[in-house]
Amino acid sequence: MKYDLWQRLFTRFLETFHLKRFFERHRSFKEMHQSSYAKEIGQTLSQQLKVHAQMETGELLEKLHTEQDGLTEAQAYLQQQTCGLNEVAQEKPLTWWQHLWYCYRNPFNVLLSLLALVAFLTDDLTGGMIITVMVLLSTLLRYWQESKSNKAAEALKAMVTNTAMVLRQKVSTQDQILFKQRYGVEVKQLKSTQFEMPIQYLVPGDIILLSAGDMIPADCRILTAKDLFVSQAAMTGESMPVEKFAIPNTSDIDSPLELDNLLFMGTNIVSGTARAVVISTGIQTYFGALAHRVTATDHAVTSFQLGVNKVSWLLIRFMLVMAPVVLLINGFTKGDWGEAVLFALSVAVGLTPEMLPMIVTSTLAKGAVFLSRKKVIVKRLDAIQNFGAMDVLCTDKTGTLTQDKIFLSHHVDVLGKKSHAVLMQAFLNSYYQTGLKNLLDVAVLEAVDQDMKFEKLRFKKLDEVPFDFERRRMSVVVRTPQCQVRMVTKGAVEEILKVCTRVELQGEIKALTADLRRDIEAITQNYNREGLRVVAVAYGDFNTVQENFSVADENDLILIGYLTFLDPPKESARPAIQQLHAHGVSVKVLTGDNEFVTQKICYEIGIAHDKVLLGGEIENLSDEQLKDAVEQHTIFAKLSPIHKERIVDQLKANGHVVGFLGDGINDAAAIRSADIGISVDSAVDIAKESADLILLEKSLMVLENGVLEGRRTFANMLKYIKMTASSNFGNVFSVLVASAFIPFLPMLPIHLLVQNLLYDVSQIAIPFDHVDEEQLEKPQRWQPSEVGRFMVVFGPISSIFDILTFCLMWFVFHANTPEHQTLFQSGWFVVGLLTQTMVVHMIRTKKIPFIQSCAATPLLVMTVVICAIGIFLPMGPFANYFKLEALSWTYFLYLPFILFAYMCLTQWVKRMYIRRYGWQ
Structure with missing residues (x-):
């Protein structure tokens, strides 16, 4: 009521002095300018992007003065001098004089300056000097403090850099020395022509390699792609990933974002792999141009501000x-x-x-x-106060409540008996996949002996169907020593059972009957109740020879057995949970894992584990019903990225200040939606970019300190x-x-x-x-x-x-x-x-x-x-x-x-x- 009264009085004041019309004209001019600028950007970029999308590969590479194996270091350096760093507009800091003016230009300092002027005009030199000193102190103290904190924040953020896998024509030791001298950073060379470098040093013409979890660092044209799905939610608002191809499948496209052989800065790879050529960087990208326009508008006011x-x-x-x-x-x-x-x-x-x-x-x-000493990088200062206001922390399970190290505990057949054949098939799957290797793959690769590692040499990889969060499984296709084409698939038990019609028992192939299915579910659930994660392994043999395999080929498979993994809780998890509870912060676990494993872990670390809400149940709940459900449950299992985001949104709608801690691709949307997004330095790029805070140590004890x-x-x-x-x-x-x-x-x-x-x-x-x-x-x-x-x-x-x-x-x-x-x-x-x-x-x-x-x-x-x-x-x-x-x-x-x-x-x-x- 009081606010409305003041608003009406202020409006009347503007009308009285004919100021309201001025402000309206200024605002309409600003909006018109931004609208025309956006229209101009849209037309220019659309034309350029369409031209790049329609060019033949050879023609495009010739235009960009590059080749299939990338630029030379000398060519890249010349391009860098012309194009500048691969950074968007909002990343550029204010100059010292702009910052000083920003520190001065507040109503209070203007009022003091007017007072000083009046004092000097009335020969009150002492009063004028005192007021002047007051203005200078107020301005310079704020300038000094903000400059110091901004430098500290930039230094901290520099510790966490996003990188890209780049192909360059063979890089010599001298080239690496020159790179460090020019840019002050070292590059990590992986092969003779392949190395990892900070994304700000990419230039048009660079050839980059992309896989699941990568943020796309510039606008690119795809050269080769395999089952490539890209999330463009940041650009288009579409929640579902779109498939991209090296050869376009569409024509007569109006929007450049619909061009299916182009990748855009700021989007991210959900699954699959690709090789692409950078066509534009920095503010010349679609995202960069939009960001440049956004800097002319006011930033959204946070709850803290x-x-x-x-x-x-x-x-x-x-x-x-x-x-x-x-x-x-x-x-x-x-x-x-x-x-x-x-x-x-x-x-x-x-x-x-x-x-x-x-x-x-x-x-x-x-x-x-203080938080930097506790190994926490603060990307946005306002987030510190939100940390203190947080009353609900949502966290994933693996690596946060549990150890980052996962151990393979069993490799058994369908009936639960130890089987080396199951381990061999799982090893082939983990070794030959080129996507994002998770901790389960690492555990499998570490569990095999030297004989099995040599055995893989008898197999030749033909193709793969990468993992995605909808199927929750991935496949590789190999040629066996008997010259047979075999697809080896591993993934979540329920997802593998969907594509299996038979099982292998003691070397015999049998039909997957309803009774056998119930036995399988009982066996795997028993493992789950023991706190073990279960992954099913299946295979299928093909008589026909084909070059490409897809999701459609994942059918009529033979279930061979399971792998069980032990992911023990961290020793610090239980005391950290107790401390958070003692300070009024409730902890909720949001995971894509099954409910039994999650309940076991929560029981061991002291989180209420009696009520579990599954992703399938969330699908059938309205927003009103979910508002009540999120208050009653502390464990949410078998979730998709959309489920996690919905839960966070409903908790916020209930009046909570919500934090979300995650490190995966499937956590990025929830991190962005939370009041305070938290990630870790080992997280995928998109998760780090979405976060307000980045932990250099993935521990809940650090959160309690924060x-x-x-x-x-x-x-x-x-x-x-x-x-x-x-x-x-x-x-x-x-x-x-x-x-x-x-x-x-x-x-x-x-x-x-x-x-x-x-x-x-x-x-x-x-x-x-x-x-x-x-x-x-x-x-x-x-x-x-x-x-x-x-x-x-x-x-x-x-x-x-x-x-x-x-x-x-x-x-x-x-x-x-x-x-x-x-x-x-x-x-x-x-x-x-x-x-x-x-x-x-x-x-x-x-x-x-x-x-x-x-x-x-x-x-x-x-x-x-x-x-x-x-x-x-x-x-x-x-x-x-x-x-x-x-x-x-x-x-x-x-x-x-x-x-x-x-x-x-x-x-x-x-x-x-x-x-x-x-x-x-």
């Missing part, structure tokens, strides 16, 4: 109301409207939370440095906001009372400015302050209404003692005439500054300050220093410069009693407040 903005505008609206009231009261009562305007402007400056951006940045940067640091960060930001709000309200209330009853200004503009400058400097140490353990127990969220209530309750406390000081100076020290106003102003200056500085310690904790909870040393030191400066200014040699006057020694007899009484009353009100409203 929204919370900060709400609190800031609460204080600013308060200033916009109270400053005119101060102006009118002083103007009418004193008759000097010029002085009243200056005083009102000074009050407005004193009320503005000009240090809020710097305090926020400092606390977030400190959090980022949650606590996020809450510390939030608590320290809230301290400054509470102190600013309550102090500002108290000061204005005191000014109103004094202005109404005292025949002179209770404090000069320069006094208000110096007081505000000193007070703000004392707050620089807040990011390094301690936080009580009680404040770390529960998730913390922004509550602007709580800040408003806190301001109204605690602000008037300081006004009580301000008024007491007025009476002291008026009646005891007889500073009650315009001739003695300097003495009056000096007395209030000292009390005002000391109470404002002391209140930091009173409201930084719900406990008794200095006794039950003591501030960190930096904050204590800053408090003592600022209080000493506040007393020194009127008593020292600079008093005349600041229009202050030395106070008598009897004043300092009263001062401790005023401060002590202020602290006692604040503590008493705090206890009453906590009893009724609690303490955030």
Whole structure:
């Protein structure tokens, strides 16, 4: 209601001064410009991409000055000089002067600059210099802090680089040395013509190799492809992957994204393999051009920024109301409207939370440095506060709750008897596949002996059908020593059974009957209940000779047996889960694995395991039904990527702040959808790109540290906001009372400015302050209404003692005439500054300050220093410069009693407040 009222008043203000039409024209011009720019980009790129898609391979390679085996290092370097780095527009940092201007251009600094200008024009050089110093300090401190944190963030992000597999004409040792000298990075050479390099150094004409899990690093034309499926959801919004080919199957396409022999930067390979030539990089790509246009528009406001903005505008609206009231009261009562305007402007400056951006940045940067020591790379600083607000963590199972190392425990036939034939067929499948080898494949390859490794030489690979998340199986086709064509398939038991019609038992082939199927399901479920993962192995022999095999050939297969894998839980998993639960974070497991294995693992690490929701059941639930289901279940098994994303979305719709930890292709959508996406440095490219945080150590203990640091960060930001709000309200209330009853200004503009400058400097140490353990127990969220209530309750406390000081100076020290106003102003200056500085310690904790909870040393030191400066200014040699006057020694007899009484009353009100409203 209050927000709507302010919005209507602001709109009326714009209409009154004919500003609304200007803003509307500006917005419509901006939208028109962006629309025409988008149209121009669309037409130009569409034409270029269609030309590249329709060219013959030889013609295209000739145009790009490359060959089938890639560029030479010299050619690539020349291309680099022409095309620049393969980076999109938003990755370019601001120049130093742009950053400095960004740090200055806020309403508070503009207001201070206007005040300084007025002071210089009225020959108030001292006041003008002080205000100028205040502006410079505010701007330079923020610039220095943000520059330092940005450099730290860039250095941390540089630790995690996305790479591409590149073909170059034979690279010599000298070429590798030159590459490092030019770009400052080393390349990882895999073969004589094949090496891995950071994607930013790709150039048009480079030949790259792609496989499942890779993010496509540039716009490319496919040269060869095998069962290639690409997710273009980032570009088109389509949830299902599309198949791509070297030879286009479509014509008369309007949209370049529908061209099926082109790959686009920012999309990712779901399954299959390809070799492609880079046709454009950086902002010349379709994604880069769109990103360049997006930089001209405003970034979406995050929930963290929204919370900060709400609190800031609460204080600013308060200033916009109270400053005119101060102006009118002083103007009418004193008759000097010029002085009243200056005083009102000074009050407005004193009320503005000009240090809020710097305090926020400092606390977030400190959090980022802390997490970096815990092996966490913070890609987005705002994510730290979201970490502290998180109350639900969704995580995958393998490698997070369990060890990254999976062991092959059994290789058995259909009836559960040990079988070397099953291991041999599984070995051929794992060895010859060229897609993304998972931990199961690695376990199989490590389990075989030397004899079996030599046996594979008798087989020749002919083809393969790569794994995808819909089939959950993969096949390789080999020629056996008997010259027979055989397809060997392994995958999830239920998926393998779908394509099997027979089984092999003790060398005999038998039909897969219903009874036998039930026996198979019982055997595999028994393994699952023991916490073992089961993979089925099948094969099929072909009499006909064919060059290409596809999913359609995976039928009428013969089930030969199973592999069982042991993935034991990490030793740190159970204590980490207990710590997260103790801090108010519930953990939910989202996995594509079966429910029995997942339940066994969850039982061992202390996660509720009695209720399981399967992906097939989720398919039949509406969004409303799923909203209830996600609250009741902690285990979600047999999920597809779409299921994971739906669960995260429904948890968010229920009001939770959701984190998601994953590392696979199938986790990317959920990571992007979560409030805080978390991945690991060993994750696939698309998962790392989607994440806000990247863990260099895949451990839940690291997450628990991050949650606590996020809450510390939030608590320290809230301290400054509470102190600013309550102090500002108290000061204005005191000014109103004094202005109404005292025949002179209770404090000069320069006094208000110096007081505000000193007070703000004392707050620089807040990011390094301690936080009580009680404040770390529960998730913390922004509550602007709580800040408003806190301001109204605690602000008037300081006004009580301000008024007491007025009476002291008026009646005891007889500073009650315009001739003695300097003495009056000096007395209030000292009390005002000391109470404002002391209140930091009173409201930084719900406990008794200095006794039950003591501030960190930096904050204590800053408090003592600022209080000493506040007393020194009127008593020292600079008093005349600041229009202050030395106070008598009897004043300092009263001062401790005023401060002590202020602290006692604040503590008493705090206890009453906590009893009724609690303490955030």
